[in-house]
Amino acid sequence: MMDDGSATQEDSRKTVWKSGPILGIESSCDETAAAVLGSNGAVLSNVVSSQQDIHEKFGGVVPELAARAHLGTIDLVVNRALEEAHLAKGDLQAIAVTQGPGLAGALLVGVNYAKALSYGLGIPLMGINHLQGHIASAWLADPTFPLPCIVLVVSGGHTHLYRREINGECLLLGRTRDDAAGEAFDKGAQMLGLGYPGGPAIDRLARAGDPQAIPFPRFHRTRNSLEFSFSGLKTSLLYKLRGMAAPLKPEQIADLAAGYQESIVQVLVTKVLAALKQESLCAIAVVGGVSANSRLRAVLRERVERGQIRLSLPPMEFCTDNAAMIASAGRQRLMRGEPCSSDFDIDPMDSLVTVGVASQITKGCPERKEKSHL
Ligand code: ADP
Ligand code: MG
Secondary structure: OOOOOHHHHHHHHHHOOOOOOEEEEEOOOOEEEEEEEOOOOOEEEEEEEEOHHHHHOOOOOOHHHHHHHHHHHHHHHHHHHHHHOOOOHHHOOEEEEEEEOOOHHHHHHHHHHHHHHHHHHOOOEEEEEHHHHHHHOHHHHOOOOOOOEEEEEEOOOOEEEEEEOOOOOEEEEEEEOOOOHHHHHHHHHHHOOOOOOHHHHHHHHHOOOOOOOOOOOOOOOOOOOOOEOOHHHHHHHHHHHHOOOOOOOHHHHHHHHHHHHHHHHHHHHHHHHHHHHHOOOOEEEEEOHHHHOHHHHHHHHHHHHOOOOEEEOOOHHHOOOOOHHHHHHHHHHHHOOOOOOOOOOOOOOOOOOEOOOHHHOOOOOOOOOOOOOO
16 A cells, blocks of 8 residues: 555545434344434434244344345345335445344344445444443434433343433343343243244233233342342243143133233332432433333333433334334434444444443433433
8 A cells, every 4th residue: 555645534434424414224143124214313214124034933033044134135125225215325424334243144144234335435434332222222212312321221122220320321230140031031931832023922912911810920139239140930931831721722822921020120129219219310202112011111111200300212113123223323423422333343242341431430310411412
């Protein structure tokens, strides 16, 4: 390479964001997704292509099939997102793509596509942690949601409680020691013969059941602990099923679904409120696929009404994996003035565990900040 300064110029061109539309790309698991945010952060398009049909017969996601399906779909999905946003590729000013955690082969498809596109267009690229994406979804519908706050990420792979600071830093307060809440829904649904993904199926069926008819244990680990455990709940369902005469009547399945769901919901709500109290805060965001659960949403709304607590529950389309949340996390980074670099690799194990620095932590619940600091 000639040392004429051109390389430096090109690098700086790629790391500077001219305020404008941002493309988000998500391919960490079994959804190929692309979304465009406008200059003001509004969601102009949010396209998700699900691979549910491909994986359904296996009862879970098959990594190799997921990667191949992403490869076949990603260009179509990105073009659709641009079309729906009434924009051309040349209008984009930045790209944000999921870097991890997730399936290695699946992540590679999104990251390599995004790298090629950003290089071709000469615009900045950011690798985004998938959990930061879920967290950012709380601000998609409510840009004035205050910081610091408590965030519960509940999805197929994660049940993590964070304290999010004004500077965007996330301090891990507690996490599951075994299964994630979404995993508990999926495995429970499988035992009840409801198919995959199990969360929506249990949610639907539980509406016809009585949550008190067949009570399930609620595992809190120790008193005041912010750690979760759902594997015992699964075992409890297994033993209940063994003790019941087959075939089960539809009412029995509905009662089992309702009782099982109630246990997960009550544990999640108890711990998120305990975290709020521990940190003396007054704002809660609940994000990730399980935040779509209708009973969880109802109980959370009911409980926050009793106190002066602000709650952010993303609209349904932003709960499960999507790319608007990835673009939103990227936008938050750009707004904070953080540097961009396309010099990153996939990070399948990236776990978003940040240890907070005490001096940076804002104590208590200051005045309501109507303006977001993101
Ligand atoms: P991940 O990022 O870990 O792939 P997602 O954020 O896409 O997960 O969420 C998927 C999980 O959310 C699945 O475990 C699914 O069962 C669960 N889920 C989706 N909708 C609901 C619902 N209505 N009730 C409970 N769980 C749900
Ligand atoms: Mg997810």
